[in-house]
Amino acid sequence: MNRSIKNEILRKIAPLAIVTVVGLSYALVYRIEQDGSTPATPAASRAAETLSDPTASTRPTAVHATHGSIVKGASFFVEMTRAGISPVEIDQMVRAARKTFNFKRVRPGQMYTIYGSNPGMLDSLHFTIDSERTLAVSRGEEGFAARLDTLPYTVEHFVTRGVIRSSIYNSLLSNKANVNLSSYLAVIYQWDIDFFKDIRKGDTYAILYSQKVYPDGTKKLGDVLAARVFTQSREHHAFLYESKDGGRAYYDAKGNSLQKSLMRAPLKYRRVSSSFSYGRRHPVTRRVKPHLGVDYAARSGTPVRSTGEGSVLVAGYHSGNGNYVKIRHNSRYTTYYLHLSKFARGIRKGARVRQGQVVGYVGSTGLATGPHLCYRIKVGNRFANPRTIRLPSKEPVPSTETQLYSITRDSYLVRLFEANLQEHTQAVARPRPSKQERMNTVF
Numbered sequence: 347m348n349r350s351i352k353n354e355i356l357r358k359i360a361p362l363a364i365v366t367v368v369g370l371s372y373a374l375v376y377r378i379e380q381d382g383s384t385p386a387t388p389a390a391s392r393a394a395e396t397l398s399d400p401t402a403s404t405r406p407t408a409v410h411a412t413h414g415s416i417v418k419g420a421s422f423f424v425e426m427t428r429a430g431i432s433p434v435e436i437d438q439m440v441r442a443a444r445k446t447f448n449f450k451r452v453r454p455g456q457m458y459t460i461y462g463s464n465p466g467m468l469d470s471l472h473f474t475i476d477s478e479r480t481l482a483v484s485r486g487e488e489g490f491a492a493r494l495d496t497l498p499y500t501v502e503h504f505v506t507r508g509v510i511r512s513s514i515y516n517s518l519l520s521n522k523a524n525v526n527l528s529s530y531l532a533v534i535y536q537w538d539i540d541f542f543k544d545i546r547k548g549d550t551y552a553i554l555y556s557q558k559v560y561p562d563g564t565k566k567l568g569d570v571l572a573a574r575v576f577t578q579s580r581e582h583h584a585f586l587y588e589s590k591d592g593g594r595a596y597y598d599a600k601g602n603s604l605q606k607s608l609m610r611a612p613l614k615y616r617r618v619s620s621s622f623s624y625g626r627r628h629p630v631t632r633r634v635k636p637h638l639g640v641d642y643a644a645r646s647g648t649p650v651r652s653t654g655e656g657s658v659l660v661a662g663y664h665s666g667n668g669n670y671v672k673i674r675h676n677s678r679y680t681t682y683y684l685h686l687s688k689f690a691r692g693i694r695k696g697a698r699v700r701q702g703q704v705v706g707y708v709g710s711t712g713l714a715t716g717p718h719l720c721y722r723i724k725v726g727n728r729f730a731n732p733r734t735i736r737l738p739s740k741e742p743v744p745s746t747e748t749q750l751y752s753i754t755r756d757s758y759l760v761r762l763f764e765a766n767l768q769e770h771t772q773a774v775a776r777p778r779p780s781k782q783e784r785m786n787t788v789f
């Protein structure tokens with residue numbers, strides 16, 4: 347990493363970060379930037395465009411347009427019949443659209459426009475599926491043809507900063523930031539921060555994110571490009587980086603992946619019923635025997651997930667383990683899932699599994715007093731405590747791209763901390779390294 351750039355950035359950021367922490371808590375949202383890749387026409391004129399007839403060049407000059415929307419409880423057929431379209435034509439449209447859209451699944455509020463040379467005549471139909479997609483069904487020489495269109499959107503970038511008083515959700519809410527950011531952060535930081543347990547009053551955050559704005563004004567959260575969470579005196583950075591091979595992942599300031607190649611536990615909601623120990627009295631045999639795994643109490647049938655990518659070494663029965671799965675992740679790590687009621691489909695010796703893939707279901711087969719999952723990790727030849735083991739990280743930024751990564755990271759950091767400190771959510775310019783910067787880092 348370029349030390350001088352890093353130092354310079356840190357020098358710029360340190361005072362700003364301190365002010366952020368004590369920043370006032372009021373918010374203002376406004377937009378400045380429009381994405382260069384989409385036409386920068388005002389929303390109103392785009393809305394008009396979407397209502398224009400796609401067959402405009404071929405139709406006669408006098409055109410009737412009938413606007414309507416799906417009424418609660420009405421089917422597409424009922425709606426079209428009310429508009430004066432014949433059952434035969436409705437059927438033809440449904441069939442023409444079948445491969446792109448199922449008219450049997452219309453929802454109340456979806457809008458449509460029927461174009462025809464006379465009322466009740468049908469040349470084409472414009473149907474708004476949602477804020478992102480429209481469907482055009484038009485009459486051609488060989489019957490109706492359907493076309494799905496994705497609506498243009500503009501991209502806005504925002505920075506939101508706050509001090510957590512109760513929860514990050516409430517803080518985002520009072521900042522007038524997109525509250526879905528809280529679940530995005532929970533996923534990005536799932537390996538580092540437990541947003542239920544680790545967050546304390548007074549912790550701070552700064553998030554740089556993008557938002558898509560559709561012609562009807564609908565806003566959709568895009569990506570979290572960068573984040574900094576300061577909790578219990580520890581700083582957690584996350585930077586989204588797309589490597590040249592197209593892989594997108596979050597990395598820390600040094601370019602280490604935030605993702606671990608093993609998850610902490612194979613169950614989503616978990617309660618430990620027996621910890622890892624070298625001297626436990628076994629609940630069934632009553633003998634003192636090391637317990638080289640963690641027992642999680644869970645209902646029978648709860649899905650059990652592979653904590654990492656790997657291949658199944660065993661999916662079988664053993665008198666003590668009951669139905670169990672053993673997965674090899676790499677030359678160092680192997681995991682075990684015991685007492686399963688049954689295996690997931692396709693889980694057999696030699697099968698490849700993804701991280702998080704369901705491999706079986708909680709049960710009480712083998713030596714077990716009740717339904718629970720016994721989870722074990724073997725590192726090399728020794729069992730390790732799954733709750734305290736330092737989890738292995740995924741691949742860092744490719745070594746040939748560290749310089750480009752530093753530039754991207756720094757452009758994010760500048761945005762994260764440049765914005766007006768008294769506003770907790772505010773629009774910022776697109777944070778991209780300039781073309782010149784990219785040119786200078788061709789390897």
Ligand SMILES: [Zn+2]
Nearest residue numbers: 639640641720
């Ligand atoms: Zn156990």
